[in-house]
Every structure is written in structure tokens, then in C-alpha cells.
Amino acid sequence: MIVTVLFHSYFKELTGTASVPEALPTGSTLGELHDRLMARFPKLVAMKNSTLLAVGLEYQPRSQMLREGDEVSLFPPVQGG
Amino acid sequence: MIVTVLFHSYFKELTGTASVPEALPTGSTLGELHDRLMARFPKLVAMKNSTLLAVGLEYQPRSQMLREGDEVSLFPPVQGG
């Protein structure tokens, strides 16, 4: 299956892109996607523990099962205000 | 000695006046003045425990010694805001 990955804030600089498609085995979890993305974009590894993960507009845990066409966002800690 | 007593808020209604002079023995305390005023204006008695006492612009305890010419204020709990 294919999901769309969005990078926000300086994750765009770390990966050189704002959005990439990623092909995954059916039944993959959000955590497995994150691992694949760290392999593909090694600069994400240093941010591993502080990376926030969302599917659509909701935060989700790494155990969340992904579905075809999901839009997944990765970003650093938020800083509004 | 003579002090000036000011009543504020509904203490003016209870006593029928905003200001009265009161003659006291030299060395009297604020508490003794309060007792005299309750004798003179019995409607103040019901408010005894919630009455606030100030000399000039400062709150003072009942033990405060008064001096000739002091301006003493009596009023109910404050309610600004």
C-alpha cells in the first residue's frame, strides 16, 4: 500500500522535501513507517524520540495500523504562542 | 484627646453619619474606640467581627494606640472588582 508522508517545520530541511509517497506492506504500523523513513532520511534518526506522529489530523501512537492512502505527518515538538 | 471617625459604605446608614469626632482618654487603643462607637451606635454591634479598622490609610489591629488627631475609618468587608 502507499501512504503520503508530510514533513513539517525543519523536518523539511532534514529530508529535503515537504511530502513523499512511501510504499509499505499492508498491515504496517505507524512505527514501522517511521523506521523506514529514518532509514531513507538518516537525519531524522537524531530526532527519533521527540518526533511527533499524526495520521490525518490526529496524533497516533506508533502501534497505529496504517491504511492505503493515509496521510502521515512527522514533525518536531510544537512551539506555538 | 480627640480623633475623627469616618464611616464608609453602609456603616454610614447604620450610624446616620459619615464622620464624627470622638473624645477618648489619652492612650486609648483602636479596640477601645471601636467599643465606644458600638455603645454610641448600637447597629454597629452586629457587624463587630467583620468590621475593618484603619488609622489614616493603613489597616491596624485593635491593639493599636491612638494619638490626638488620628483619622480612624470603620467599614464592612471590601468588595471591589
Added chain:
Amino acid sequence: MMTRELIITSDVIDEPALITRRRMSRKMGAAVNFTGVVRDAEEGSMILALEYEAFERMARHQFELLFVEIEKRWPVESVRLVHRIGRIPVNETSLWVEVIAPHRGEAFAACQFLIDEMKRVVPIWKKAVPEENVRRR
């Protein structure tokens, strides 16, 4: 030095004008404003207005003591407080407070402290003007 502005007035409180006059240095990150408004009921009865009275000389002195205390406790750059007195109709502003500080925690703490302490020590009183006291049109 913390700047302070204290206004006790029977005029309507013009909040947009007060906001327009705000000055903050480049080190300040937070302004907290509180607006207290007369509600339509007081102790369960409907009212038309509150009538506020101040022992103004002492009120000014007691506010100044609170400002001194705020300056000691928090790195506040500015406090402004306007208390309206006289008859204030329901839905109009009786109290407006502003505290400016580097960070929001300090600004919120100092603003709440000022209001809480004012309600304890500043000689201002209010009296309800009940609905039945006026002729209905």
C-alpha cells in the same frame, strides 16, 4: 522599575483606548488583561446596576502597597488598573487590569494576585440596584 497606572473614575472604561496606549519594551513577551463586568444577578436577585463607592485616598494607598508587592515578587514591567465607581449598569465594565511581564506565567500570577488582594484590602464597596427599584418603560 515597574511602571504603574491607577485610575479610579466614574467614567466609562474605554478598553480599546487603553489597549492602544499599551507600551511594552522589547524584552516583554506577555500581556494579561482582565475585564470585570457587572452581571445581571447579585445573590440570586436580578439587578439593573451596581453602585460602587471607594474610600479613594486609602484605596490608592492600598493599591500602591500591592504594586510594591508585585514588583518584589515578579519581573513585571507594567501594571495598569482602572476601577470605575458610581452607578455601573449591568454588562458594563467595573474593573480593568493589565500586567506586562517577560513570560506568561508571571503575568498571569501577578494579575490574579492583584485582583485577589484588591478584593481583600482595597476599600471599595458595591451596592445592588435591584430591578424593582426603577419604573419599567
Added chain:
Amino acid sequence: MMTRELIITSDVIDEPALITRRRMSRKMGAAVNFTGVVRDAEEGSMILALEYEAFERMARHQFELLFVEIEKRWPVESVRLVHRIGRIPVNETSLWVEVIAPHRGEAFAACQFLIDEMKRVVPIWKKAVPEENVRRR
């Protein structure tokens, strides 16, 4: 039903205009406003501005979840929040919040909750624009 207004904009925040548009029912006694302003230093370095970026669709959704939570917890009548994004010079407003409630305790609590939670969950980020990055005149 709590009314809410959420504005995410690159325009300057016009606080007097926002205050002028305030509506409070006759049951409400307290309005708390917070204004967050860009300070001249970020992590010890002097800056000219902050550059804010939002993942706006998700930010709107996450703000709405916070509004729902506020409505559950406190008798708040109205929440308004304006977050400016893009480049915001030092001494200009990045965030403006207003909470209206019957009493001040609720209004202060809900306003602080909203800001604290925003800083935890709403996808908005900032980047310092350091002083040396621009030509001095």
C-alpha cells in the same frame, strides 16, 4: 453552547478592533485576554523576528479539540484565539486569546489551559530570524 472564533493569519493582530467586537451576555462577569509578543532574544541570542509556520488543517482541528475540552470543563461563554504566522518582528503580537466566563477563576483557568495545551499539541513552529542575518541600515 460556547462560541468560538479561531483565526490563523499572516496579518497584524489588531487588538483594539478585536476588543471592540467583544460580545458578552448579561450573565458573564469576566473576560481574560492574553497577548503573546515576540521578544528580542531567543535562547540567549538577539533576534529581529520569529518566523512562524503552521500545519494549518491539523492546527485548526487540534484547537477545536481544545475548545471542546474547555466547554466540558468550565462554563465558558466564548473563546476567541488569533495566531499570527509568517514573519513577526520583535515587539509585535503572535498570539491573542480571549476567554469569557461568569467568574474570573474560570476565565483565568480556561485561558491558561488553552495556551498550555496549545503549546503541547497544536502544530505550529517558530524559527528565529537572528540579527546578523540582515543588513544594518
